[in-house]
Amino acid sequence: MKKLLLLTFILGLFFTAQAQFTGGGFGGGPKKSTVTGRITATILDSLTKKPIDYATISLVNTKDNKSVNGGVTDEKGKLTLQNVSPDSYKLMIGFMGYKTKSVLVTTTPSKPDNNMGTIYISSSENTLADVQVQGTKAVIENKIDRMVYNAEADGTNAGGDATDVMRKVPMLSVDVDGNVQLRGGAVRVLINGKPSGTMASSVADALKMIPAEQIKSVEVITSPSAKYDAEGSGGIINIITKKSNAQGVSGTVNASAGTRQNNGAFNLTAKTGRLSVNASLGTNLAYAQDSRVLFENSTRTDTIGKTTITNIMQDGVSKWSRKGYNGSFGVDYDFNAYNNVSSNIKYNNFSNGGPGSADYVLNGVPFKNISDMDMGFNNFDWNVDYKHTTKKEGEEFTISGQLSSGRNTTDFQNEIIGSSFPAVNNNNTGKNQEYTIQTDYTYPFSKSTILEVGAKGIFRNINSEFSNNANQDFEYKQDVASAYGVISFKLSKKLNFKGGLRSEYTSIDFNTVNPGIQKNNYFNIFPSAIISQTLKGNATLKLSYNRRVQRPSLAYLNPFRNESDQFNIRQGEPTLSPELSDNLELGYSTFIKGSVINASVFYRRTGGVIESSITPLKENGFEKTLSTYINVGVAQTYGANVFASYNPKPKWTLMTNLGVNTYEVSNTQTGLSTGTFLNYNIFGRSAYGFGKGYNFELFGVVNSPRRTYQGKTDAMVFYGASFKKDILNKKGSIGINTLNPFTRDLHIKTVNNSVTTLGNKTSTLYQSTNIYYPLRSFGVNFSYSFGKLKFTEKKKIKNDDVKQDQQQGGMGGVQQ
The missing domain is CATH 2.40.170.20 (TonB-dependent receptor, beta-barrel domain)
Structure with missing residues (x-):
């Protein structure tokens, strides 16, 4: 009966909220179109005409000069930026040893996709400070609320399990049995943003079950907001496994x-x-x-x-x-x-x-x-x-x-x-x-x-x-x-x-x-x-x-x-x-x-x-x-x-x-x-x-x-x-x-x-x-x-x- 009351309370509260918010939320207001598209390009060396792999791309809105999207080119120099809202942007292209190049690009609701074709960049001794540039694919990314360790970019993980991967994640410490701490505090370990019942017995044993080759990245969240469950005195670790959603x-x-x-x-x-x-x-x-x-x-x-x-x-x-x-x-x-x-x-x-x-x-x-x-x-x-x-x-x-x-x-x-x-x-x-x-x-x-x-x-x-x-x-x-x-x-x-x-x-x-x-x-x-x-x-x-x-x-x-x-x-x-x-x-x-x-x-x-x-x-x-x-x-x-x-x-x-x-x-x-x-x-x-x-x-x-x-x-x-x-x-x-x-x-x-x-x-x-x-x-x-x-x-x-x-x-x- 207690469970039924809790469930009824939760569903009743939020179906009511949803009914109130539908059609514009608090007080209505104009709705902005959510039509989004993609920007594609191929980045090549201006002299050798060879592709630049792992070049760093930043998509900057021309109105407020803020970065709204970004990515890294693949081994063929190709880049695809998804979910781009119609607007006017600057495409900032950077790579160590090359001049940072800025290209204007515009997408509209009627034409949300824009293929930029081939873009050439030339070598230089200088790079701009506002573009993160790395010669090999970035293993660590810093975001506003978390640090991300890209395990798939680290070749030393091959042949190990999740415990071996955790030993190399910044801010984590792992003992000989595989027990994990974050900056000296206990952590909550998630897999793809979700718990696993296997973790309920022993995190150390559960981590040994996951081959390192299945791990795409590990997110370390030291300051979770109130949206997250309150578990984890040291913070939250989220293991992202490899999967895709490709056509x-x-x-x-x-x-x-x-x-x-x-x-x-x-x-x-x-x-x-x-x-x-x-x-x-x-x-x-x-x-x-x-x-x-x-x-x-x-x-x-x-x-x-x-x-x-x-x-x-x-x-x-x-x-x-x-x-x-x-x-x-x-x-x-x-x-x-x-x-x-x-x-x-x-x-x-x-x-x-x-x-x-x-x-x-x-x-x-x-x-x-x-x-x-x-x-x-x-x-x-x-x-x-x-x-x-x-x-x-x-x-x-x-x-x-x-x-x-x-x-x-x-x-x-x-x-x-x-x-x-x-x-x-x-x-x-x-x-x-x-x-x-x-x-x-x-x-x-x-x-x-x-x-x-x-x-x-x-x-x-x-x-x-x-x-x-x-x-x-x-x-x-x-x-x-x-x-x-x-x-x-x-x-x-x-x-x-x-x-x-x-x-x-x-x-x-x-x-x-x-x-x-x-x-x-x-x-x-x-x-x-x-x-x-x-x-x-x-x-x-x-x-x-x-x-x-x-x-x-x-x-x-x-x-x-x-x-x-x-x-x-x-x-x-x-x-x-x-x-x-x-x-x-x-x-x-x-x-x-x-x-x-x-x-x-x-x-x-x-x-x-x-x-x-x-x-x-x-x-x-x-x-x-x-x-x-x-x-x-x-x-x-x-x-x-x-x-x-x-x-x-x-x-x-x-x-x-x-x-x-x-x-x-x-x-x-x-x-x-x-x-x-x-x-x-x-x-x-x-x-x-x-x-x-x-x-x-x-x-x-x-x-x-x-x-x-x-x-x-x-x-x-x-x-x-x-x-x-x-x-x-x-x-x-x-x-x-x-x-x-x-x-x-x-x-x-x-x-x-x-x-x-x-x-x-x-x-x-x-x-x-x-x-x-x-x-x-x-x-x-x-x-x-x-x-x-x-x-x-x-x-x-x-x-x-x-x-x-x-x-x-x-x-x-x-x-x-």
Whole structure:
């Protein structure tokens, strides 16, 4: 009944709004024609008559001298600018080593398309500062509200998965298990603007399911407006996969083979008239490799007149493998110029695990542990979207629905030879059902004043079933109703403002045997505001504020006891509260003679920070360790980020990113204070084109030691290279790549300390883990594109509201 009332409220509110707004919105007014066309041209060298590939084009309105569109030429020097409104423009053409050329172009409602034919540009030592010029296709783009990493332009990604791609995205840090943070804060990961039910279990595992060859780009949104769901204390990451909406038939084929894993990806688009169909298939297989773990656990228990010390030493090897596949199918149809409907289904299947063995020494007594663990994930997503536009340019109404159904299993066996410990054999099945309905409306009062409003309902049902102990079964229901309003306008000629308010009501019911049914309902308001100032030299200064939330997902909540290691038991905590954070950021970006510089400083205050916690646990006369999650306290984070790109030569691009932030957590009730520590992340890349289709790239990433309230994880270093040759008239390529070629293993050491006092007993726990993670790899790759690709963007549902598993990259062992 509660869901029905929420749904009725949302639909009633916005169908009423739509009825009021139809025919001109607030107060009516003249409607501007939305007839749009395209501008095409071919850019050639004036002397050699050869095409200029990757020349940068900017379409500037002659009335206000502002850029309204732009693009980059392809390998044949051809350019197509879509969705151009009838008007008078200047076509600004720039490329390093050539004079910037300006060409006047006009389109009209009766003739919206304009083929400019061939345009010649001549070489020069100079370039204009207002045109971004790069010798190779831009890997990084800076936009007003996000930074975009174009993964398809980075040859070093071939043969990897989404985790490898994330390691090279500016401002992100990725640990050895694949857990992602954005400037030290938790993130919400979307795929094509939508959530995936697979992410509800573990982001780290879900990222390993996506071959790198399927990723077109990654968007990093540090200052989301109130239009976005409020999830993600650090911000939002949106992974855009390869697809197209081209007339005719087009597609891509990618394949890679290597010493670490093999990938395959196929994307196909067919479009005729108003109907477009997209399909994709992907698969990956990671070989089983030995991962070594050295573990030391020491517990000291002090009571009045008595001290007990328990030491556990472990030296073990796990042989884990991974395999997975995914597919999607989408249909898009335009009924007419104002009504569009689209639908997409997506399926993912992924499994990993394998056998392991370890030699233990418990208080000087040796024994051996034999284990085997398998985890499986599969998820089905189906969404339907309807969009209605009017003759008034920019006015838009959408309504979307989404169904997500997921299932994950954990199955482990554990036997300790040479001891009295009983063998353990257990499995857990988690099920996640999610239903979403969303509606949005955009009304432009003018070109610079735009109102956006919307509402959304999310209904989640999570069940966790235990095979050997039904008393531990877990049921969790979460309903979220939200509404938002955003207004953007000009404060002056060069000063822009965008601000909004989002409200979210969360209703939670969960059921455990002890203490039974519980409720946790809360209401939050999330404001956001951004002011941007255009400076001389095409520079921009930006100040933003927003409030965000992190709700714990199934991996944090599930009370299932994972005893794949009987001395280190892991389980979730269903009573966790959400994190709430306030974010303030000041950013600056500019272009200087083809170089890009983006710098920012920020402050974030997060209450109710969720972190992993270890405590001593005594069962059956043995000292063990229990790992779970708790709300630690309040974190205050100060940080800065600098990104720069420079072209020493037309075909040579240098790129770097440096991010630093502080870590400090305090809790006045418990007296906890970690002190202040500095984290940093460094990324560097060099790409050079030798001509005739030969390209070489190098990259390196350094992540600083990572702090938690109980301990520290050592720094991590990744580096790699690729060499690629264009073939088949630049429609295909072959290449080789490597990751960490000079060291087989990545050595990561983690140390945790815990002190627990209960009555007259104090327990001190010291835990040290050394992981030797097999990272070195060599591989070959092939890619081929057919047809002419033209990418479009559709509005989709975005459930950005659940904190994902940032600590758990696979339970019970080290993953590759």
